[in-house]
Amino acid sequence: MHIQTLAVQALRDHEHGAVVPPVHLASTFELDPATSGGDFSYQRGGNPTRAQLETVLAALEDGALEGREQPSRGFAFATGMAATSAAFSLLHTGDEVILPTSVYGGTFRFVETGFERLGLGARWVRDLGELTEADFGESTRMVFVETPTNPTLRVTDLRRIVELAHAHGALVVVDNTFLTPLLQRPLDLGADLVVQSATKYLAGHADLLAGVVTTRDPEIAEKIALSQKTYGGVLSPFDSYRLIQDIKTLPLRLAQQQASAITIAEHLRGHEAVSRVLTPGSHDEREARIQADQADGPGAVLSFELVDGVDRVRFLRALRIPAYAVSLGGVESLICYPATTTHDAMTPQARVDADITEGMLRLSVGIEEVQDLVADLDQALDAAR
Numbered sequence: 001m002h003i004q005t006l007a008v009q010a011l012r013d014h015e016h017g018a019v020v021p022p023v024h025l026a027s028t029f030e031l032d033p034a035t036s037g038g039d040f041s042y043q044r045g046g047n048p049t050r051a052q053l054e055t056v057l058a059a060l061e062d063g064a065l066e067g068r069e070q071p072s073r074g075f076a077f078a079t080g081m082a083a084t085s086a087a088f089s090l091l092h093t094g095d096e097v098i099l100p101t102s103v104y105g106g107t108f109r110f111v112e113t114g115f116e117r118l119g120l121g122a123r124w125v126r127d128l129g130e131l132t133e134a135d136f137g138e139s140t141r142m143v144f145v146e147t148p149t150n151p152t153l154r155v156t157d158l159r160r161i162v163e164l165a166h167a168h169g170a171l172v173v174v175d176n177t178f179l180t181p182l183l184q185r186p187l188d189l190g191a192d193l194v195v196q197s198a199t200k201y202l203a204g205h206a207d208l209l210a211g212v213v214t215t216r217d218p219e220i221a222e223k224i225a226l227s228q229k230t231y232g233g234v235l236s237p238f239d240s241y242r243l244i245q246d247i248k249t250l251p252l253r254l255a256q257q258q259a260s261a262i263t264i265a266e267h268l269r270g271h272e273a274v275s276r277v278l279t280p281g282s283h284d285e286r287e288a289r290i291q292a293d294q295a296d297g298p299g300a301v302l303s304f305e306l307v308d309g310v311d312r313v314r315f316l317r318a319l320r321i322p323a324y325a326v327s328l329g330g331v332e333s334l335i336c337y338p339a340t341t342t343h344d345a346m347t348p349q350a351r352v353d354a355d356i357t358e359g360m361l362r363l364s365v366g367i368e369e370v371q372d373l374v375a376d377l378d379q380a381l382d383a384a385r
């Protein structure tokens, strides 16, 4: 089965033949009095609806329902940050993590405000593409990667990072929110864990927060399961059900969003009011090659800069279709100004280091008719000049 089919058909209710899965709301489950055992005991530790979602998440990561020697396991969390926190919970006091300065703002905040108290170290690198042996210390235990990066859409060679990290006994965690397993499957490239904010493309309708961890390492899987149960940031049965349903249309949504994003990027590149358009692979030929090699497409987020003299606020106010809002991946187009929204936790210097310029806007392309989006961007650019 193709991944598009799996998204719809990974689950079957064999009991009643219902074409959508049942929602099990029970907080507690009857146990065998002899052993106090059972498939499920208490909702935080696991419940049938979340387990069904986790089956779908693992199937998407593997591109298959079964037949893999080492299949993925998926874990559903209440938010993407809960999933990222679960990945960080694998660390011990004294461990160091290598991260790119352009990492997601919430992850940046976790590292900046939480790591020191937890006795963890962070080594910020401006460009993971330039990571070398010398960046690894004795206590480096993890490399945290986002490719493409947000909002600069820089591409990191995952195979190279995996090779370097594993040679130094460090785990590789990839935040795959921007591409989803439909376009990029980091575990196939050797990464140890994938985290995703399912709030974005997987859920896709700007009405649900969720996070995902996937891994093929049985030991790591046990630790993530324990962290899910211990820290308790689990996804509810009802939201698990909703995410199962949302994932069914993910392939269609993402295909449309990506096609539109490509059209819009091309259009803006030719527009005299726009000075720079950033898409995965646009940085240079090397990154274009890596992107083509490790992903099946650029996704549907792009960033661009207005030329001097085009008023940003006037442009944003003149837009009729994309809402000025943070977040991404939904069916509605959204636009935001990273410097004062998604990346405001960074110091101005940290933003300069990450190449997040004062003029940069980030557009998450939705499923509206692309001609309408192009016309709307054009009229707003005209109005701002």
Ligand SMILES: *Cc1c(COP(=O)(O)O)cnc(C)c1O
Binding pocket: 079, 080, 081, 082, 104, 106, 146, 150, 175, 177, 178, 196, 197, 198, 199, 200, 209, 210, 211
């Ligand atoms: C939104 C986002 C997160 C955090 O997810 P939440 O569901 O908001 O907690 C993490 N990483 C990336 C790349 C994101 O875009």
